[in-house]
Amino acid sequence: MISILPQLIVSGILIGGIYALLSIGLTLIFGVLRIVNFAQGEFIMLAMFGAFWLYQLWGIDPYLSIFIVAPVIFVLGLMTERIAIKPILHAPHAMQIFATFGISVILQNLALTLWGPDYRSIQTAYATQSFIVGNVAISASSLYGFLIALGMAGALIGFLQFSRHGKALRALVQNRYAASLMGIDTERLNRLAFGVGVACAAVAGCVLTPIYYTFPTVGVDLIITAFVVVVLGGLGSITGAIIGGLIIGITQTLTGFFISVEFKDLIALILFIAILLIRPQGLLGRAGMEEVGMK
């Protein structure tokens, strides 16, 4: 039992990296637009289908398809923001919830209508490959996924830290009003943030394709995990999302092995309630962030 522990922890860390990437997109959109994007999971799902079909039809490797899928999803995100998010930015929060929830229902059932409910998967050459380190086997596609997720997270942090747009985005997160007084074009940056946020989801979707099943409701499972990660790490905190992702990844692999696969999602819920009771602002969140909600 104990000898399997390092193996489980390594698997947990690898999947946790991908959870972190999912959650960063959610956190970014929330931080800038103050909107919880319920459709985030559906953008992941679209990216997975994109990677799936590119591989199936033209044999394009899912990691290469990131360069096709992510820009397409980015543009789709810009369009979504223009059509459905911008008009409800100042609406009561019930309407904000149902706008993004409506997008989620539309995308999910569009996929269901077009491609049916089947669980699909692709068999890449490296699907069965793994690296053995000591008595730990590391699956190649999980490792690649983890590294790409980490790279993407790093690139995003760099972008936010050092680029002009990134700095403007951070200013918006801190104080919208003051930022607009400094001449920051808030409308354009809202759109950019939404686009980048869903593009993160797209990258996560592409790296998930080789290790997970692709089906129309895959986003629902993932978005709930992502949300637990975001609450655990602290709303609006990117470092928090990374740490939260790793913790949830490890917890899920451990409960999946020691208790039962079914309880993997239940444990996330229990953890989620526990965080809300003990430390509602999350590990790295500022106190009171959870109270901000949609104000």
Added chain:
Amino acid sequence: MSAFLNDYYLNIAVMTCLWAALSGAWNLMAGYGGLVSLGHAAFFGIGAYVTTIVYTKFGLSPWFGLLAAMLVTPSVAVALRWPCFRLRGAFFSLATLVFPIAMEIVANNWVELTRGSSGIAIPFNPGIENFIFRSRLAYLVAAFILMAIVYLITRWMHRGKLGLYLIAIRDDPATAASMGIDAVRVKLLVTAISGALTAAGGFFYAQYILFLDPPSMFSINVSIQIALLSIVGGLGTPAGPIVGSLLMTPVDGVLSQFLGGGPRLLIYGIVLLTVVLLAPHGIVGSIRQLRRAR
């Protein structure tokens, strides 16, 4: 019997009343308290399961089941939602999305009580003591009464203290607190009322369909439909859920004959988004605004 009273139309009428009642129960929380639940299927399912387990397992009349469901469900609702009241707006909603999923896992795995994924079939023993009727007309009367109860409670809240407290907390929690309103108590109270009424809807559904299994009882589609009707009809108005259901449920009955789940829900999503973007006050709200403008 006239053509209007045949089973097909009666079924649609029953469903219209049932969905109006369920959506009305949801509207109490979402419309007045701003507590937008995306997981009312959890209460619906618990209500149906508690009733059915009391009836089929312990052999007691479903009326006792209804009583049990209306006690158990609000307790579960309050216990689950209490920590979530720390969350505001969309975060509360995201949290509620998780509960039906958790309940489905529990129902699937607690096999000795729920028979797991094979579901429970309720034996057809007509009689008022079993709340099983030969005629759909009897179900229609029952569903109508349920809908009327929900409507009257909403009306009472709409004008009464509880509704005003809720609206105050929704619109400005700090001021409401400074006026001496105990926000948590008011929210818990409305959650308990909404949970109990939704459980009553679950009880009715179980006794009407006579079969329940975890995926259909705790389906996200149930939660969507409950919310959609109020939004189309008019959020935060007593008549909104009824108007929404009168319009949408018959359409849904026709749609489901011709379309599968995917295209049908696709249309639902488009309706939802269109209403939110173009007529955010719903039908009742828009009419009221037009009247005021005149």
